[in-house]
Amino acid sequence: MCLIIEALDECVDLTLLVNLVVQTSSTCPSVKWIVSSRNTWSIKERLDADAVKQKARLSLESAEWPVSEAITEYIHIKVEVLAWRDKDDNATWGVVKRCLSENGHGNFLWISLVFQEFENTPRSEVQTKLARLPDTIMGLYRTGMNRLRESNNNKLYRKILAVVSVAENPITLDELAVVVDTLDGLSGHYDALAEITGLCSPFLRLYEYTVSIAHLSAKDF
Structure with missing residues (x-):
């Protein structure tokens, strides 16, 4: 069995998750992990532990x-x-x-x-x-936020961002229409809903009628 974790350094309960990877690597040889992460010292130290018998590392700096x-x-x-x-x-x-x-x-x-x-x-x-x-990610976020604030629909955009940012999982356009009262009546009108959520870029990402935070850094911003 192969398990994949993308952006390990951005996961909630990071310590517990890293410990799980280390523990299963030593006790369950049939379980293989593929993990991507920023090269932080704390994660590197744990994954370099002797308990992790077999490991291969690919550094983007060297690739x-x-x-x-x-x-x-x-x-x-x-x-x-x-x-x-x-x-x-x-x-x-x-x-x-x-x-x-x-x-x-x-x-x-x-x-x-x-x-x-x-x-x-x-x-x-x-x-x-x-x-x-802007030539930085934070600059893109600031520009995007200023654009939303200056819009006549800024209250609507704030509601959408608030709902999506606190949702534990990506939500569908229909679910968003139910939760955000201003969108009442648009359920099933996917083109209109997609256009509205698209205007919340670069904070939100729309994929196959499902809306999610574009990146953890957008949520932190």
């Missing part, structure tokens, strides 16, 4: 080239999708591709949040937004 290639491919694919959406506007999205490739600095989260912003941006505004892009 810079494959990571860079993966990010380049990600940018290429996202640009192709958005260019197709905008009826093959390769000129505009070519500028976006070049800018993100040059300024992304290998920061996958920043790049993915930028694309999330562009998914909800009219084609005519793409290059203007590109020129004003």
